[in-house]
Amino acid sequence: MKNIAVLVSGGGTNLQALIDAQNSGIINSGKINLVISNNPNAYALERAENAGIKTIVCNKKELGNEFEARLIEALEENKIDFIVLAGFMCILSKDFTSRFEKRIINVHPSLIPSFCGEGFYGLRVHQAVLDYGVKVTGATVHFVNEIPDGGEIIMQKAVEIKPDDTPESLQKRVMQEAEWKILPQSVEKVCKGE
Numbered sequence: 187m188k189n190i191a192v193l194v195s196g197g198g199t200n201l202q203a204l205i206d207a208q209n210s211g212i213i214n215s216g217k218i219n220l221v222i223s224n225n226p227n228a229y230a231l232e233r234a235e236n237a238g239i240k241t242i243v244c245n246k247k248e249l250g251n252e253f254e255a256r257l258i259e260a261l262e263e264n265k266i267d268f269i270v271l272a273g274f275m276c277i278l279s280k281d282f283t284s285r286f287e288k289r290i291i292n293v294h295p296s297l298i299p300s301f302c303g304e305g306f307y308g309l310r311v312h313q314a315v316l317d318y319g320v321k322v323t324g325a326t327v328h329f330v331n332e333i334p335d336g337g338e339i340i341m342q343k344a345v346e347i348k349p350d351d352t353p354e355s356l357q358k359r360v361m362q363e364a365e366w367k368i369l370p371q372s373v374e375k376v377c378k379g380e
Contacts, residue, residue: 188216188267188377191260193274194223198230199361200272200293200369205237207370216377220264222257224276240264246276254282261286270373271330275307280332290330291376293369295360297342298326302335312353312360321347323356325364327372340375341368 192201201221207213221234226243234241242260246253253276261269271292283290294302295311301323306314315323324344329337343364347356 189219189265190216190268190270190373190377191220191222191264191266192218192234192270192272193257193276194221194228194230194272195225195275196228196230196273198228198233198273200365201230202233203366204270204272204370204373205233205239207373212370213374213377215374216268220260220266222260224253224274230273254279258282258285268373268377269330270369272369277304277334278330278332283330283332287331288329291327291340291372292330292335292337293365293372294326294328294335295323295357295365296326297322297324297344298328298335298339302326304334306335309353309357312356315347316351316353316356323347323360325360325368327368340372343368 192204194201204218208218218239220240222242222244223231224244224246226245231241244253244256249256269286269290296302301311301314322344324342326342327340331337345360345363
């Protein structure tokens with residue numbers, strides 16, 4: 187059984203999908219033991235506490251250059267095997283990512299290699315998708331390395347774009363139809379060593 191840490195910054199909808207998947211048995215080769223947020227006001231922290239999961243806040247603004255050292259300390263203290271970035275709005279350094287090679291995954295709200303990399307996050311991704319006029323988007327779960335959204339792809343799922351989509355409606359559908367399905371499946375797959 188792998189010990190999992192989920193790193194979050196906001197509302198925690200992907201964290202909730204992971205908690206629900208753990209409770210329903212989709213994730214059974216790992217257990218979420220820790221949730222770390224860089225934002226002390228993240229609703230994700232409340233979701234974790236409601237599920238009985240330990241939480242830690244590592245505020246990048248307050249910690250400055252000590253931010254990654256504090257993250258590593260928290261992960262090691264809690265014997266974390268595997269890290270999930272679920273709406274974590276911090277770019278991690280090469281020193282950090284290489285320390286946890288093939289042990290960090292991220293979910294991105296597009297079909298990588300499209301609409302990804304630095305500056306592509308949240309509604310910006312969905313706005314770019316609509317501006318470009320593509321007919322299909324989706325979500326990607328990938329391993330994390332030093333290049334934003336540049337690690338090896340684990341799983342992808344496509345979502346059709348509707349003519350009346352807005353960035354908000356598209357974001358919601360990509361989460362419901364893709365992110366919340368492939369993120370838990372990918373966590374189980376990686377924890378099992380597949």
